[in-house]
Amino acid sequence: MPVAPTQTCLWPALLWGAHASVAPPEPCPQAPELVVVINTKNPFGKTGAAARTTIKQLFLKGKSQWPNGKVAKPYARRATSSEQAAFQKSLLGMKDSELARHWLRIKNLNGQTPPKAVGSDRLLLKFVARHEGAFGVVRRSAVKGNSKVRVLFKL
């Protein structure tokens, strides 16, 4: 499910409707468009739902390799970040607690660890540019002009 587009905030709008003499409300700040990026050298060619399914399986470590056999290196965002929240809701379809239970189970099944969490877009792009199998979620505006990564799909 894509991130909700920017709309006028509901409550100020209602209040404004109730008090017409007050100045019209400011629109909510524009939610940044988020995209999943992979390394430019990664030949992964799936799109749409197939691409989303692959990214989900790789992130949750149900699979460890891209279709070309290259080992996947998923990166998460900080748990408190809006990027991670959108990624979990839109792509994984999981709540924080559900994801925490998943990682606990994975750890106890075979000792695997969750993906490393990265703080900034810039740093995540550097990681993705550095490792051929890497991927992560960033704001689209951060990708502009970066030739070492490519956008796979938008959230």
Added chain:
Amino acid sequence: MTTRSVISSAIPLVFSLTCAAQGEPGQPPRQEPQSLQEQIREMAERIDELEEMQMETSDRLGSRAVVQSYTAQNLDIGGHISSFFSYIDGANGRELGHTVTLFELYIKARINEEWSAFVTPGMFVFNGGLLDDPATPTVANDPGFTGDNASNNRTLLARGYVEYNPSDLLRIQGGIVGGPHGTTSREYFVPARSIGLGSLHTRRFLANSLYPGHFIGFRASGKIELGGTQDWLEYDGYFGSDDEQVEDPLGGVRLAYVFGDYGLSIAGNFGTGSRAGLQGQATSTVDILSNVPLNLSPFPLVFNAGRDYEFAGIDIDWRHGDFICKTEAYISWEDGFDDQRAFSTEWTWFPTSRVGLSYRFDYYDPGSDMRVVSAAPFTLMSLPFGHSTEHAIGITYDPDPSVRLRLDLHHNNLPNSSSSVDFINFNWSLSF
């Protein structure tokens, strides 16, 4: 280039850019292009990021030494500590005591993308809980707890293997390996459990019951994608020996169909092997007389008589959002003795992010075994154990994703009897 050197080289640059933007002291500021302001802002952001990263790293390391691995690219160290306390209400009285405290380290070392090692050295103190079992009339103190001294804690190695993982299609593990059978046994480690105590047919601590929970040998497993669907096949095949019966081989297979969209997997299982018998190893009648049910089980820890066996079973594991359902049914054909039969179904719902509610029903019939029918003269005879059923309800509370507190209430219908016993387990796991 180190963080410090990046910062020290960036500061003069920012300073010069700032001077350029504001002009020399005493001179009127020049009108600067927007891009310069943008560069300054970006540079300041980068310095902030670097400082934040350096502080975070410094906070984590402190002034302590950094661990260095010899050849591993990655070295993950974690583990858990779990403690169980039980209150038993049986026909002969009530007892409250400690059952087991278990500490296990998880160490995973990866030397490259294909080769890794996983080992879980552990220690435990075990005061096996004795249910009030009429089948063990020689034990005077049941319900009760066996003695163990914390200073003499025992060690265990539940997993210790080398893994070769060239692709998702093939993963080979060799060493002390976990068995693929059973929904709870497959996961083995306690922290992820909703009900701390294993189901009746997997309750024997560190011992294989109906199917092998762990063995010494090789296991090959993998996932096969089914084109055009979200589903896949999982396979497991293994060959080795029981750690108590190393001279006899065991082997088995598991084939699962996983419905990716629904979080549902259905697996068929088959295996064969030999069970070690206490009878052959017993040095005195005491060994057999002391082979009593421990760890809140109504059945003994070890079979008195060894035998060959074959087993088959079905596992169903369904995980959907805050809902988990695990069900398994197994039967084993025991050479010279009655069949074993087991069924377990466990349903868990997490109504909030921290609280889980569970219900489990277990049925277990361990078949038959050579059992003591007379102490003087000492006489053994093949007799059925009878079956036991158990209802368990549990509540879990996770104050932190790495801490789980559990309270389980068990109602066990004892075998060959109309008697039942109730016990409450309070247990917790902290994993790190």
